[in-house]
Each structure stands twice: as C-alpha cells, then as structure tokens.
Amino acid sequence: MTSEVRVIMTVNGTEYHVTTQTNRTLTEVLREDLGLLGTKIGCNKGECGACTVIMNGRSVTSCLVLAVQAEGATITTIEGLAEGGKPSALEQAFVEEGAVQCGFCTPGMVMSAEALLTLNPHPSAAEIETALEGNLCRCTGYRKIVAAVQKASQSRE
Amino acid sequence: MGRIAQYYHATSLEDAFAKAKQLGPVAAYVGGGVELVLRRNPEITTLIDLSRCGLDYIAAAPEGIEIGSQTTLTTISRSADIKQYAGGSFAYWAGRIAQNNLRDMITVGGVIGRNQPWNDVVPHLVALGAQVRLFDGAERIMPLSGYIEAKQPGVIIKGVLLPAGNAGSSGFLWRFTRTQQDISTLHFSALVSFDGKVMTAANLVFAGRPGHAALYPRLSEGLVGKSLSHETFARVAEMALDLVEVGTDLRATGEFRRELVRAAIVNLEEHMTGVAQ
Numbered sequence: 001m002t003s004e005v006r007v008i009m010t011v012n013g014t015e016y017h018v019t020t021q022t023n024r025t026l027t028e029v030l031r032e033d034l035g036l037l038g039t040k041i042g043c044n045k046g047e048c049g050a051c052t053v054i055m056n057g058r059s060v061t062s063c064l065v066l067a068v069q070a071e072g073a074t075i076t077t078i079e080g081l082a083e084g085g086k087p088s089a090l091e092q093a094f095v096e097e098g099a100v101q102c103g104f105c106t107p108g109m110v111m112s113a114e115a116l117l118t119l120n121p122h123p124s125a126a127e128i129e130t131a132l133e134g135n136l137c138r139c140t141g142y143r144k145i146v147a148a149v150q151k152a153s154q155s156r157e
Numbered sequence: 158m159g160r161i162a163q164y165y166h167a168t169s170l171e172d173a174f175a176k177a178k179q180l181g182p183v184a185a186y187v188g189g190g191v192e193l194v195l196r197r198n199p200e201i202t203t204l205i206d207l208s209r210c211g212l213d214y215i216a217a218a219p220e221g222i223e224i225g226s227q228t229t230l231t232t233i234s235r236s237a238d239i240k241q242y243a244g245g246s247f248a249y250w251a252g253r254i255a256q257n258n259l260r261d262m263i264t265v266g267g268v269i270g271r272n273q274p275w276n277d278v279v280p281h282l283v284a285l286g287a288q289v290r291l292f293d294g295a296e297r298i299m300p301l302s303g304y305i306e307a308k309q310p311g312v313i314i315k316g317v318l319l320p321a322g323n324a325g326s327s328g329f330l331w332r333f334t335r336t337q338q339d340i341s342t343l344h345f346s347a348l349v350s351f352d353g354k355v356m357t358a359a360n361l362v363f364a365g366r367p368g369h370a371a372l373y374p375r376l377s378e379g380l381v382g383k384s385l386s387h388e389t390f391a392r393v394a395e396m397a398l399d400l401v402e403v404g405t406d407l408r409a410t411g412e413f414r415r416e417l418v419r420a421a422i423v424n425l426e427e428h429m430t431g432v433a434q
C-alpha cells in the first residue's frame with residue numbers, strides 16, 4: 001500500500017506541483033506526469049545514463065531518484081536547454097559533429113555534458129570522458145560525442 | 158520501490174532518530190538513495206530523508222577530518238583537504254568508483270550504512286583507520302571496523318572521521334574488476350606509514366572475499382619495522398595465503414581469490430616502492 005504525496009519542483013524554469021505515489025521515480029514523473037519524454041528509460045537501474053537530468057546542478061540518473069527526493073529541487077531536462085526555440089550550442093554541436101546516431105542515449109549524453117560545461121567550461125578530452133562515463137551509447141559513437149562537447153566548449157566563456 | 162507508504166523529511170538528527178525509533182524495522186534512512194531504489198526491500202514502508210539535517214560537510218575536527226554522512230563521493234573527490242590526506246588515495250578513489258552520475262548521488266554515510274560485501278569505499282576507510290560519529294539520542298564515536306562488525310539498527314551515522322596523523326602515510330586501494338563499474342572479485346586496501354625505507358605502521362584490509370571488509374593485524378605486523386624490500390612483501394604474501402579467508406560465490410572460486418590475495422600484495426609492493434622513491 002503506497003501513499004500519495006505532493007511534490008513541488010522547478011523543472012526547466014517552471015514550478016510544478018505534482019501529486020504522486022511515494023514509490024515513483026523522478027523519471028516516471030518527468031515522463032508520465034509532466035510529458036517530458038526527452039528523458040529516456042533505458043536500463044532503469046542507473047547503468048546506462050539515458051535518464052540523466054541535472055538536479056540542483058548535479059547530473060543524476062533520474063531512474064534512481066525518487067520523485068519525493070526532488071522536493072524543492074531545481075531540475076533541467078533536455079527540453080530545458082533550447083534557447084529561443086532553437087537548439088542550444090551544445091545540442092547544435094552534437095548535430096554538426098555527427099554525434100547522434102540512433103539518438104536514444106543523446107539526451108543523457110547532452111545533460112551530462114551540460115553539467116560538466118557549467119562547472120568546467122573548457123574541459124580536457126579526459127575530463128569529458130570522465131563526465132560521460134555513466135552514459136552508454138550502443139551505437140558506439142563516443143569519439144564524435146567527445147568532439148561535440150569540445151566544440152561546444154569553445155563557445156563557452 | 159516496494160510498498161513505500163511514507164517519505165519523511167527529517168529536520169534534525171533528533172527528529173530522524175525519533176521517527177526511526179517509533180517505526181522500528183519498517184523504516185530506513187536515505188543516504189544517497191541509490192541502493193534503496195535499486196534493491197527494493199518489501200519490508201521497508203517508510204523512508205527517512207536526512208538531507209535536511211546538515212550532514213553535507215567536510216571540516217577539520219579535533220580527531221582529524223570529519224566528513225558528514227550526506228557528503229557525496231563527488232564532493233569528497235574534489236576536496237582539497239581529502240586530496241592531501243594519506244597521499245590523496247581516498248579522494249582519488251572517490252572520484253573513480255562507479256560512474257560520474259552515480260558519484261553525484263552516492264553518499265559516504267549511505268555506503269557505510271548499506272555496507273554491501275562488494276562495497277569499494279568501506280575497505281579503504283577501514284584501512285585509513287576511520288571512525289564513525291553515531292547518533293542515537295546522543296553522539297558517540299567508534300571505529301568503523303567495529304561498527305561494520307556489529308551494525309546497530311536505528312542508529313544514525315552522522316559523520317566519518319579520518320584520523321589525524323596520517324599526513325605522511327600512503328593509502329592504497331586495489332580492486333580486481335573487469336571494468337571500472339564492475340563489482341570487484343576482491344578488494345584490498347592498505348595504509349602504510351614509513352620512515353625512509355622502513356615501514357613504521359600498516360593497516361591491511363581485504364574485502365569482497367566474498368565477505369565484508371576485515372583487518373588483518375598479523376599481516377600488518379609482517380610489514381612494521383621491515384624495509385621496503387621484495388623479500389618483505391614476498392613473506393607477507395605467503396602469510397596472506399594462509400590468513401585471509403576466501404570463499405567461492407558466483408563471481409569466483411576460493412582458489413582463484415587466493416591467487417588474487419597474492420596479486421594484491423604484489424600490487425602493494427609496487428605502489429609502496431614507487432611512493433618511497
């Protein structure tokens with residue numbers, strides 16, 4: 001028997017009041033309640049990184065975060081990166097570098113990279129690889145993904 | 158997530174402890190929450206969140222350095238104080254265990270509280286001589302090695318204390334894994350102090366045997382007062398084959414683990430001779 005709780009969280013700049021069961025994950029609430037389908041469910045056990053979002057400045061696998069743990073949190077999903085209806089510089093770099101193949105891992109990759117660039121605008125290739133180590137790409141396009149993050153870093157101050 | 162009926166945001170340690178005491182074994186404290194979500198325990202019906210209890214800190218303490226139990230591995234890996242402690246081994250490994258996004262969630266108190274046999278952090282903290290500051294209505298401190306031997310339900314881990322006096326020592330952790338994210342087949346950790354080429358103190362810990370982390374004082378005695386020579390480590394490796402209890406599970410046979418015990422000591426020798434040069 002689970003109970004329902006009210007959770008207030010700010011997602012992509014908008015405050016949401018969500019009533020949810022205590023055992024639901026943040027991934028589930030983002031996708032099913034808020035309709036933010038860019039956050040993917042891959043392994044659903046914290047290994048693939050497809051569900052990565054930025055919560056209070058940290059990149060986290062949202063499948064391992066209960067929605068109630070996000071009470072009061074500020075969350076950014078892939079949908080929150082667009083600038084004026086256009087892809088962000090990071091997203092654009094993924095396109096230009098051919099870093100998107102099937103695309104399923106891409107939102108998680110982009111969110112991990114965004115968290116890195118916010119903290120460290122000009123990372124080395126090794127630092128990029130470390131930041132993305134929790135994001136798996138079954139198309140194995142890692143080199144182009146690293147290149148895309150490097151390209152995006154050039155536009156950061 | 159089983160039958161979680163209540164998620165309680167505790168506002169203080171007293172508040173959290175009172176709630177846990179009231180509910181008994183159906184309640185669990187939330188550290189980072191990773192394992193609670195992943196390994197669903199149907200008996201747990203209430204989660205007690207400690208994130209608002211002010212336990213996210215790294216600070217100087219009379220005993221050494223205190224790390225609040227809600228501090229994440231990422232924060233530990235970036236701490237200038239921890240980077241300078243015992244050769245920086247704890248900071249190094251806190252930044253390499255699991256993967257980036259999980260390290261942003263996993264807390265030091267969470268890993269100690271769960272203390273799974275395959276845990277990477279606990280063996281190294283035991284080797285470093287860490288203590289835990291506990292709260293059960295009042296605060297008390299006890300060695301981490303003792304805490305994991307006799308876990309006390311309901312008691313809150315407030316912080317972890319890295320003892321002063323390890324500044325000139327060298328910490329070491331060896332994980333035998335196929336990949337970085339894989340569960341270790343064997344863990345070995347050590348803290349060795351030395352004066353010139355002579356070892357003056359040592360803590361040796363094996364874990365994932367597949368049992369929990371355990372100190373091996375007789376192996377430590379085999380190093381103390383001895384020179385950093387191949388003969389010293391070869392002798393300790395032979396002793397370890399007899400002393401370290403290993404067993405068979407799905408991941409490896411006891412026989413294979415016994416060979417890993419020898420390999421662990423060889424790796425310690427290479428590390429220590431490298432440090433001393």
